[in-house]
Amino acid sequence: CQPVRRRPSFEVFVFHVGDKTWKSYDWSQxxxxxxxxxxxxxxxCYAHSKGVRVVLKGDVSLKDIIDPNFRASWISQQVSLAKTQYMDGINIDIEQEVNCSSPEYDALTALVKETTDxxxxxxxxxxxxxxxxxSPKCIDxxxxxxxxIADACDFLFVMSYDEQSQIWSECIAAANAPYxxxxxxxxxxxKMGINPKKLVMGIPWYGYDYTCLSLSEDHVCTINEVPFRGAPCSDAAGCQVPYKKIMKQVNSSISGILWDENQKSPYYNYxxxxxxxxxxxxDNPKSISLKAEYIQIRGLRGIGMWNANCxxxxxxxxxxxxxxxxxxALKPKL
Structure with a gap:
């Protein structure tokens, strides 16, 4: 039950959302x-027996964390919970809007530093x-x-998926995570000055199913206009589907597996x-392997997925x- 102290040279960060499928994960990685x-x-207990950390999920309202006393209380609760459950840390998952000139901007950085300390x-x-x-460009x-924030914590998990959450061009279906x-x-x-060793690349083990308003002969699928955080269209026009469902459906599709060379991503029509x-x-092993190669070349901290249960x-x-x-496919081949 003792917390894990080793620092691996390469991080494989796994999000687990429930059930007992974890017994079949590749624990060697x-x-x-x-x-x-x-x-x-x-x-x-099983993870610890393999030298693997298990961390809490941390989520809190940004409006509340402006108050330093609230931050201190929240952090104290998280540390206490981690100790009670023999956990090895916390993954802070706050996906709320923040304006650069708002009090939340500095409060969020302070929360991360204080939590880490x-x-x-x-x-x-x-x-x-x-x-x-x-992307760091005010996505969503x-x-x-x-x-x-990168300086204040051990590393950032970059959610390199849902990259169509804001579609500013024409409303057509496209890759969840184009290369x-x-x-x-x-x-x-x-380029902002963040050390590559502070970046773990998140990849999706799920895709998006879009209903086409029209489907052209060259596979352009126009989709409903569903605005999101200022953008006229978004992937909210589709629905998320886990890889296991995709693999059961693709063979009975009308197209079979297609490959978009520009986006370096598989897709199919049905x-x-x-x-x-x-x-x-x-994403499939082919598209993920390309990203794993980039991780190796660029010297990033590691790779991870949302989510392992897919x-x-x-x-x-x-x-x-x-x-x-x-x-x-998570293993760099170089």
Whole structure:
């Protein structure tokens, strides 16, 4: 039950949202599990037996953290909970809007620093991380002090997915995490002065299913205009689908697996029982491997996924192979 103190040279950060599929994860790779489901003492003990950290989810209203007394109280509660549950730190997941000139801007940075200082002091070897949007350019109006937050914690988990949450061009279905857009954003973080060793790349183990208003012969799928945080269109026009469902559906699709070379992403088209055309964009071992190569070349801290429960952990041979290939894709091949 003792907290984990080792510092791995390469981080594989896993989000776990519940159930017992964790028994089938590739524990030879994992370094941290962020518990975003119910607390599971069996998982915690098993992870520790493998030298893997298990961390809390930290979420709090930004309006509240302007008050230093509230911050101190909240942090104290988190440290106490971590100690009670033999946890190894906390992953702060705050995805609220922040304006650069607002009091929340400085309060958020202060919260991260104070949380890190407190955890490091109270739990030896503990880890404090913060989740940021796929780009530092005020995505979804999340205009944070990215360099200050990076300095204040152990590392940033960059959510390199939902990259169509704000669509400013034409309303068409596109990749959840297109390669060039994804890696350019890391270059932007690094240009700000953030050490690559403070960046862990998040990749999606899910995709988006869009209903097409029209589907052209060259596979352009126009979608409903669903505004989000100032943008006229967004991926909210689609719905999230886990990789395990995608793999069951793709073989019966009308297109089979297609590959978009510009976005370096797989997709396919299908027709629903009502006769409507759909387009599904997702990531697979091929697209993930390209990103894993970039991580190695750029010297990033590691890789992780939202979320580990999206794969099929059954003993069915085809599913078993598909799941193994997704875990294998996390390993840099260079």
């Amino acid at each position: 994992i370094t941290t599990v962020a518990l975003f489901g119910k607390y599971d003492s069996e998982l915690m 407190s955890f490091h002091c109270e739990i030896e070897g503990s880890q404090v991380t913060f989740d940021v949007a796929w 109006r999340r205009c944070y002090n990215y360099t200050g 060039n857009q994804t890696v350019t954003a890391y270059d932007d973080y690094i 027709k629903d029982p009502a006769g409507s055309f759909h387009q599904v964009w997702y 794969l099929d952990y059954s003993v069915e041979p085809v599913a078993k192979q598909q799941t193994e290939e997704m875990w294998e």
